[in-house]
Each structure stands twice: as C-alpha cells, then as structure tokens.
Amino acid sequence: MKAIKIKALFCIMIICMCSQGLLGQYNIDSIQQRYAAFYTIAHLKVSDDNRWVSFSKIYKKNTDTTIIATADKQQTVKAVLTGVSESYFLKDNHFFWLGSDKAQLINLRNGDKKDFKEVSKIEILPALGYYAVWYKSRFLEVFDSKNKLVASVSDVTQLVSNKQDKLYVIVNRSNLSSVWSLQSKEFNKVYTSEQNIKKIMLAPSQKYLAVTEQEKSSDGLQLVLLDTNSLKVSRVGNGFIKSEYIEVREIKNGDAFFLDFKSRPKPAPTAQPEVKYGTDPDLWLYRMGEQYHEYWVYDVKSEQSQQVDTGFAFMAAMDHERYFLSFDRKERNAYISSVSWFDIYLYDRYSKTSKKILSQISNLVVSRQGKYVVGFSEEEKRWILYNTLLSGKMTIENLHIGRPTFSDDNHYVFFESENGIYRFNVRTKNLEQLPLTANKKVAILNVKEDVIYGTLGADFRIRSINAKKPIILEQYDQNNNETSYVQWFRDKVNVLLPSTKNRVSDFKINLLSQAVFSLEENFNSPQAIYQYHSGHKKEVYQSNRHDHEITMARQEILSYKNSLGVQIKGVLYYPLNFDARKKYPLILSIYEVQNKSASVYPYPYFSGIGINIRSLIDNGYFVFLPDVVLDSRGPGFSALDCVHSGLDALKRYANIDSNRVGLMGHSFGGFGTSFIATRSHRFAAYISGAAVTDLVKFYFSFSQERNLPNYPRFENGQFDMKVPFSKNKMLYYDNSPIANVEKVNKPILLWTGLKDGNVPYTHTEELYTGLLRNQKKAVVLYYKNQDHDLAKNSAESIDLHLRILEWWDYFLKDKKDIPWIDKEMKKDAL
Structure with missing residues (x-):
C-alpha cells in the first residue's frame, strides 16, 4: 500500500521536476529561440485603390505587430506598427490607426506622420475626406484630407458614425445632455434633453x-x-x-x-x-x-x-410592421440537443392574436419585408417554409441542405450544402441544384444578415442577397482538396480565384476593379498574400521566409475504406529529412475528420493540446492523420476500425517501421486513443490528453462551462450515439475506455488540466486509477492551473511539448536514458 501511495504522489508531482533536470534530452533554450521566429498572418486589409495591404503578424509571445506593405512590389514593407487596435486606409495613400493611448496618421508615400496622444477613439468619414479623433479629455476634433482642423466640440461622451459622411455625438454640459451633428464644417446641436x-x-x-x-x-x-x-x-x-x-x-x-x-x-x-426538479423546463x-x-x-x-403583449416570454421582429414572431423560453426537448427547440407563433399586431406556425424549430431565417419564414423542424428533420401573408406552409424535401438565404425580391431561397448550392423557387415549389456547384461544399459570402434573436440557444436571423447583383461563392472540392471563389449571376460564372490546393484563410474582393486578394498556405509553404487580377496571380508578401526546410516537406493523402466499406481519407506527412534508404517510426494523431487540414502550413510552436506536426516531422517521424467517421457501433469502435484501416493502408510503405508506431489524441481524440489502447495490439505506446474515459459517467453529468447536462453531446452531438443510455446501455458501456482498462498492454501517458471545465480531470484520474489497480505502465500529468487546452506558450505547454517528444523518443526510437520515464518503466524504479 505504501508503494502505491508513493507512485501516485510521484505522478502528481512530475510536472514540477522539469527544472530539476528530468527533461534533459532537448535544449529548451534553443527550441524556444527557434519557435519564437515563426508567426502567422491575420486581419488582412486592402486599400480601395489596391495599392496597399495591411495585416497582423501573430507570434506566440506577441500578437500586436501590424505590417503595411505595397501591393505592387513583392515583399516591400512600408511600415511596422505595434499595439494597433483599430485601423483604416484613407484616400491619398494615408493609413490611420489607433493604439492603446495614441493615434497616428501615416502618409504612405513620403512617410510623414501625424501623432495624436491620449486618444480614446477614432472615426473616418471617407465620403467627406474627413477623419475624427476623440481624446480621453472628451474633446473631439475633425480633420480634412490635408490634415486641417475642420470642426471640434468638447464634453463628448459618445460618438456614432456611418463610416461615410455622418457623425453624431452626445455632449454633456451644465447638467444638460444634447446630441450634436457634424454638418458641413461645424458641429450643430440637434437635440437637447433635461x-x-x-x-x-x-x-x-x-x-x-x-x-x-x-x-x-x-x-x-x-x-x-x-x-x-x-x-x-x-x-x-x-x-x-x-x-x-x-x-x-x-x-x-x-x-x-x-x-x-x-x-x-x-x-x-x-x-x-437548493431545490431542482426532474421535469425542469x-x-x-x-x-x-x-x-x-x-x-x-x-x-x-x-x-x-x-x-x-403576446402572452409569451419572448418576441422577435421580422421586418414587418404587422407580424412578429413569439415563442416561449421553456425547453420542450428535455435538453437532448445542444440548442433549444421552440414552437414558433406568428403574432398579428392588428388583430392581437397569435397562431402556431412552426413546431420544434432550432434554426430560423426570415426574408426581407417578413413575407416568408423558413425554419428547421427537429421533428421532421426538414426545412419548413411559411408564407406569413397567405398562411401557407410547405416542406422542402431534402435532408442535406442548410443555411438558407432569401433573394431580396422573395422569389428564391438559396440553401448551402456539402454538395453545392440549391435554389428553391417559391412560386413553383421546385428545388434545383445549381450545376456549377455540384460535388462541392459551397458557402455564400455576400449575404446581408441581421440576428433577430440569438440567446437561449436559438439562432433566428434575417438573411438575404441582392437579386440584381452577382452572388459570391466559396467552393471547396472535398475529393480533390481544392478551394475556389466565383461570382454567379444569371447562370453565368466569373472565376475570381481559380481552384487551388492551398488553404485560403482570407479573401478580399474589390467589386469595382475585380481585384482579388487572398491569404493562402499549404503543407510545404508558409502563409502568403496574393493578388489575382485579369487571370494573373502575383505574390504580395510571403511569411516565414527563413523557413527554407519546409520546401522539402512531403505529404500524401490516402483514400481507403473501413471495414464497413465507408470511404475515408488519411493525411501522411514524411519526416522532413526523409531518406528512402531508411525506416522511420510512425505517430498517428486522431480527431474526427482531419483531411482538410492537409493544406495547413505546419509551423513549430508549443501547442495547447500537445500535438504539433512540425516538431514531429522535424525529429524524424512519419505522422499520419486518419479520418475518424462514426457509425452505429459507437465512437470507440468506429475510431478503432478507422485507425486500423488506416494502418492497413500504410502497409505498402516500406519506410514505415510497423513495430515502432504510436497513437495520440486530445479531447475527443484522447477518448479515441484511450479506447483503442484497450483493444489494439498494433501500437508501441500511447498519449491521451483531456479525455472522456467513462461515457456513462459523463452522460449523467452537468457541463461546468454550459451549466447544462452533457447527455446531448452523446445523443446528438460529438459522440453521435443516436440513442439515449436507457435504450442501449451496453453501447455506452462497451464504448467506455474504463470498462476494459485492464486490457491496456502498452505504456500510456495521460495528461489533464485541473481546471478543465469541458472534460473534468476526474476522467483522467479514473483511468489512471484503473491502470494503477491493474499495475499497467502509465504516467499521468496534472497541470494545476490549466483548462481543457493548456495556455499556448505557457510553462505548462512547453513542459508537455518536451515530454511528448521524449515519450516518443523513448518508445519509438529506443532512447532510454530519460529519468522521468525510467522511473516508471524500470522494474526497480520504486
């Protein structure tokens, strides 16, 4: 009994020993120095004349660097700014930005700068050629394009503009409040209140x-x-x-x-x-x-x-002066879904009457002018269209469509799907697929959208597109892993960005000039900004130019079937310095469907979930990301089948050493890893982080984050069990890693954050207890002040990163002199 207590204490304290020399295989200073040089790009902006771009460089220790570069000359940086919270391109090559306590106007042509100190807010009025500066002293100044003072006003407590030509402010003076408006070149008082x-x-x-x-x-x-x-x-x-x-x-x-x-x-x-009830709504x-x-x-x-007053707790405006939506907040579905379902009533303000028009709706979209309402019925699993003026209702018979958008003339409803855009003709009641979008996952980008109700888990919106203008579509070809952007108008297509295997993380279009700017990356190329115009593609800025090694990266996307004949994919990364004459160990990382991530640039950083592809391929590992698709066997057995099918697909790769294979995952991937560890004989070691281990226990628990029961996550959510525990208890038992913990036959590293509000650390503790009872080789890491994901670049994430590298080196590369692992693996460790 004494030995068990010592062993448990050791595992709890192990994360504190890094500074005492237990982690000695890697030089932490050199790793930190190398990782610090890598960054990502975000917040892309383009000037109206397409001459300039701005973007944020996001480092792991610094997220507030803003770059301004020329769009016509490659890699030409005009300015480097820090602390930018708000920024605008102005006419005549000017850039206006706000920081923590100052604002600055930069002339990008000659480099002249005008500084403003102690600033609270900035505004622009481009139609007038003006910009405004509101100081912390509550004084407001407005300048013209030549930086001459146009107007000013004091004692301002709020300002509002339309970002074009209107500016209004609240002024509080002498116990009176007033509203002032910028008119021509002065502020005029337009309303006063006592x-x-x-x-x-x-x-x-x-x-x-x-x-x-x-x-x-x-x-x-x-x-x-x-x-x-x-x-x-x-x-x-x-x-x-x-x-x-x-x-x-x-x-x-x-x-x-x-x-x-x-x-x-x-x-x-x-x-x-405190009193609670079993039928609490x-x-x-x-x-x-x-x-x-x-x-x-x-x-x-x-x-x-x-x-x-409709008699219901909640109402929402429909863009109609007579009709309104009303519904009760009380839950009708016993919380079996992660969103609420509502019975929707149409309230007639003139007759002061309500009538139910839709039942058990989780998602609802309204047309402009409020003529139509379309809602997703959780009872019928179909979209139901209701005509508020004619009281007519129709079911749209398609299981796979989603995200409806009305044309603003009310003639059509467009639906997005995994297989193209569908157009429903309201008059003919005909649903057709737009041929150009078939076999592609498509999203409409230029939607005018207003949220009319968005609490209590509801999602009610007005969504419309201008029927007289082109629709901009983002298309993703899932078979070929290609993305494209097009304009569609009157059955004609104009390609804005041709199909590319790059991941496109941002996209800007100037509708007047038809110039397109994109932010792209791939597994062998860091993020870059490109300009597309008149069929030509030009690089504007390339990030991480020091990363010459990544050009040697090699990757394959495998297509294969699981034992049920379902087609799935897996992404295989080669070791960065691959030598065809050698054999290499293999690490599998699992989490749902991952093949779309094949186009993501893998840069090294201290991940909050312990998984970093670049650090593994840098250190001589094959890395495989097999897709996990769920079926009626449950999430554990589905993951096991998909992973084994992926391993079978890799048998033809002679450079992979099948005797040196590891499996890792975090959260849902950690669950799959823990389950597979109880059933498989094809791995040398495992790493499981922040994982559910007992499905029954988790099913009958409350989420600390959501303050709602967790069973929706199983019946209709991520675990996709499709049935409640009461209907198939063995499905839950059999898919729980803890139920067969005694069958774990290879070493496993577990980790968790003690402040995890998503998956409580007690699940990791439960699995560790089962391993301890059955004397299995295991180490558990408890991170005291961390959540479900460790804070990126924190001491804890650095610690976990290094331990993961050392764990794989120990079991897959036979590097045995690693003290913190030796203490568990050597027979005389205790």
Whole structure:
C-alpha cells in the first residue's frame, strides 16, 4: 500500500521536476529561440485603390505587430506598427490607426506622420475626406484630407458614425445632455434633453438616430427618434419604462421600429436547500439569468406607439410592421440537443392574436419585408417554409441542405450544402441544384444578415442577397482538396480565384476593379498574400521566409475504406529529412475528420493540446492523420476500425517501421486513443490528453462551462450515439475506455488540466486509477492551473511539448536514458 501511495504522489508531482533536470534530452533554450521566429498572418486589409495591404503578424509571445506593405512590389514593407487596435486606409495613400493611448496618421508615400496622444477613439468619414479623433479629455476634433482642423466640440461622451459622411455625438454640459451633428464644417446641436442621454444609435437606413434617454429621478428609459434629415423629434412609447437597456430594430427601412425594453433582476440568494426538479423546463434560464421584456412597436407614418403583449416570454421582429414572431423560453426537448427547440407563433399586431406556425424549430431565417419564414423542424428533420401573408406552409424535401438565404425580391431561397448550392423557387415549389456547384461544399459570402434573436440557444436571423447583383461563392472540392471563389449571376460564372490546393484563410474582393486578394498556405509553404487580377496571380508578401526546410516537406493523402466499406481519407506527412534508404517510426494523431487540414502550413510552436506536426516531422517521424467517421457501433469502435484501416493502408510503405508506431489524441481524440489502447495490439505506446474515459459517467453529468447536462453531446452531438443510455446501455458501456482498462498492454501517458471545465480531470484520474489497480505502465500529468487546452506558450505547454517528444523518443526510437520515464518503466524504479 505504501508503494502505491508513493507512485501516485510521484505522478502528481512530475510536472514540477522539469527544472530539476528530468527533461534533459532537448535544449529548451534553443527550441524556444527557434519557435519564437515563426508567426502567422491575420486581419488582412486592402486599400480601395489596391495599392496597399495591411495585416497582423501573430507570434506566440506577441500578437500586436501590424505590417503595411505595397501591393505592387513583392515583399516591400512600408511600415511596422505595434499595439494597433483599430485601423483604416484613407484616400491619398494615408493609413490611420489607433493604439492603446495614441493615434497616428501615416502618409504612405513620403512617410510623414501625424501623432495624436491620449486618444480614446477614432472615426473616418471617407465620403467627406474627413477623419475624427476623440481624446480621453472628451474633446473631439475633425480633420480634412490635408490634415486641417475642420470642426471640434468638447464634453463628448459618445460618438456614432456611418463610416461615410455622418457623425453624431452626445455632449454633456451644465447638467444638460444634447446630441450634436457634424454638418458641413461645424458641429450643430440637434437635440437637447433635461434627462440623461444614455446612448445614440444610427438606424441601418440612416434615416433616424435612435436616442435612449434615462430619467434622472427613476432611471427609467425612453426612446426618442430623431429624423436625420428634418431633425424632427418623435417620442416612442408611453413615457419612461423601468428597464436596463432598449434593443431597437428598424422595420422595412424605417417604416416602423420594434423596441425591446430589457431588464435582468439581481439573482435572489440561493435557498437552502437548493431545490431542482426532474421535469425542469428552465435550465437555459439558470445559465442566462432571468430576463424581463416589455415590447413596443412605433409606426413612423401614424406616429403611434403600441405595447405588444403576446402572452409569451419572448418576441422577435421580422421586418414587418404587422407580424412578429413569439415563442416561449421553456425547453420542450428535455435538453437532448445542444440548442433549444421552440414552437414558433406568428403574432398579428392588428388583430392581437397569435397562431402556431412552426413546431420544434432550432434554426430560423426570415426574408426581407417578413413575407416568408423558413425554419428547421427537429421533428421532421426538414426545412419548413411559411408564407406569413397567405398562411401557407410547405416542406422542402431534402435532408442535406442548410443555411438558407432569401433573394431580396422573395422569389428564391438559396440553401448551402456539402454538395453545392440549391435554389428553391417559391412560386413553383421546385428545388434545383445549381450545376456549377455540384460535388462541392459551397458557402455564400455576400449575404446581408441581421440576428433577430440569438440567446437561449436559438439562432433566428434575417438573411438575404441582392437579386440584381452577382452572388459570391466559396467552393471547396472535398475529393480533390481544392478551394475556389466565383461570382454567379444569371447562370453565368466569373472565376475570381481559380481552384487551388492551398488553404485560403482570407479573401478580399474589390467589386469595382475585380481585384482579388487572398491569404493562402499549404503543407510545404508558409502563409502568403496574393493578388489575382485579369487571370494573373502575383505574390504580395510571403511569411516565414527563413523557413527554407519546409520546401522539402512531403505529404500524401490516402483514400481507403473501413471495414464497413465507408470511404475515408488519411493525411501522411514524411519526416522532413526523409531518406528512402531508411525506416522511420510512425505517430498517428486522431480527431474526427482531419483531411482538410492537409493544406495547413505546419509551423513549430508549443501547442495547447500537445500535438504539433512540425516538431514531429522535424525529429524524424512519419505522422499520419486518419479520418475518424462514426457509425452505429459507437465512437470507440468506429475510431478503432478507422485507425486500423488506416494502418492497413500504410502497409505498402516500406519506410514505415510497423513495430515502432504510436497513437495520440486530445479531447475527443484522447477518448479515441484511450479506447483503442484497450483493444489494439498494433501500437508501441500511447498519449491521451483531456479525455472522456467513462461515457456513462459523463452522460449523467452537468457541463461546468454550459451549466447544462452533457447527455446531448452523446445523443446528438460529438459522440453521435443516436440513442439515449436507457435504450442501449451496453453501447455506452462497451464504448467506455474504463470498462476494459485492464486490457491496456502498452505504456500510456495521460495528461489533464485541473481546471478543465469541458472534460473534468476526474476522467483522467479514473483511468489512471484503473491502470494503477491493474499495475499497467502509465504516467499521468496534472497541470494545476490549466483548462481543457493548456495556455499556448505557457510553462505548462512547453513542459508537455518536451515530454511528448521524449515519450516518443523513448518508445519509438529506443532512447532510454530519460529519468522521468525510467522511473516508471524500470522494474526497480520504486
């Protein structure tokens, strides 16, 4: 018993011993120095004239470096900035940016700079050629394109612009609040209140400025609408209403407004005992907190306000002045889904009546002007289209379509899918596939979208595209791993970015010039910015130019079948300095379907999940990423079959040493690794991080992060069991790694964060306890202050990174003098 206690204590303390010399196989200083030189690119911006690009260089220890480069000359950097939080390209080759306490205007042609200190916010008005600087002293200045002061105003507490030609501010002076507008070359007062002006918002149509007033005596709120042209003032509602916030939605381009007066009372002290119920419909409420709503509609033409009370807890505006959506917050599906399902009612404001139009809806999209509603029925597993004007309903018979978008003329509904774009003709009720998109995963990029309700797990939106303009499509050919971008208009296609095997992580298009800029990468080339124009491709900027080794990278995408005949893929990376005369060890890393990651540039860094392809191929390993597809056998057996099928597909590779193969995974991949360790005889060692080990235990638990039960993750989520535990208990038992822990026959390294709110560390502890009871070779690492993923570049992630390299060297390369592993593996270690 004493030996067991010592062994457990050793495993808990092992992460503290790095500084005492246990990790000695790698020089940590040289590794850190090398990794620090690598970076990624993000936040690509392009000037309107296509002459300049800006982007962020994101290092693991530094994420605030912004680069400005010329677009017409390759790799020509004009400026390097740090601490940029907001930035804009202006006309005449100017760049305007805001940092932590300063702003700066740069003339990119001659390098001249104009500095502004103690700045809170910046705004641009490009249609006027103006830019604005709001200082921490609450003083606001507006300058023209020649940097001459145009206008100024003091005591500003908020500013709002349309980023084109309108600028409004709140000014608080002498116990009075007022709204000022920039008109020509001066600020003019357009509205004054003896109450507090809490907030201003420019309506999407820009016809009105919504002004939220707070009554000084009661803190109640009232909305005032200010006509931006006539400056006419309209008060909405029936005086001040006790609330904390007013959400304002414009209807039909300013014909009406929908107001939601929201308040959230302070939670009452938890009663003793705390009481919960087995049929509780309000678990979402406990997560979000109680909310109270008072709804009003204001008709601009009649200047009348009407309070709306449907008898339901929640309402949403549909872009229609008469009809609104209403629904109850109470859950109807016993939480078997990770999102809520609602019965949707249509409320008629004129007749003050409600009728149910859709049942058990998880996803809902509304057309402009509110004529149509399309929702995904969880009962029928189909999209249901409802005509609000004719009270007609139709089912769209296709199982695989998703993400609906209406044409703004209401003639069509476009659906995205894994197999192209589908177009539903509302009049003929015909659903057709656009031929040019067949066999491709397609997304519509130029969608105009407004979220009308997005809490309690709901996703209700207005989504539309302009029927008179081209649709921009992103297409991904899953068979060939190729991405392309096209414009589609009136059955004609214009290619914007030709098919490429590169991963395209960002895409910008200038619709006037048709110039396209992209951010691309691949397994053997770091991220680069390219410009496409008139059929020509030109490199603008290449990242990580010091990484000459990656050009030698070699990769293959394998296609094979599992034992059920399902076609799957796997991505094989060769050792970076591959020698065809040698045999190399192989490491498999698993996590769901991974083949699309074949185009990702593998740079070395200290990963938060312990898996880094570059560090492994740098150190002489083959790395294989087999896809894991789930089926009725359960996630464990599905993973086992897919992994073994992948190994079978690799048998023809003579340079892979089948006696030196390791398996690793994190989270869901850690679960698969732990399960396979109890069933397979084809691996020399394993590494499993932050993994579920007992499906039954996890099924009957609450998520610390979501404050909801975990069983939806099994029935309809990531584990895809499709049945509840009560219907097939053996499926859950048999797919649990802990159920056969005594069958683990090779060494396994486990790790977890003690603050993991996704998969509690107790699952790792449970598996370790089972290994301990059965005297299996194992080491567990508990990271005290870490979550599900370790913080990137933290001391813990560095520690895990080095231990993983040493673990594989020990078991796959026979490098045995590694003290922290020897303590477990040598017979006389204790």
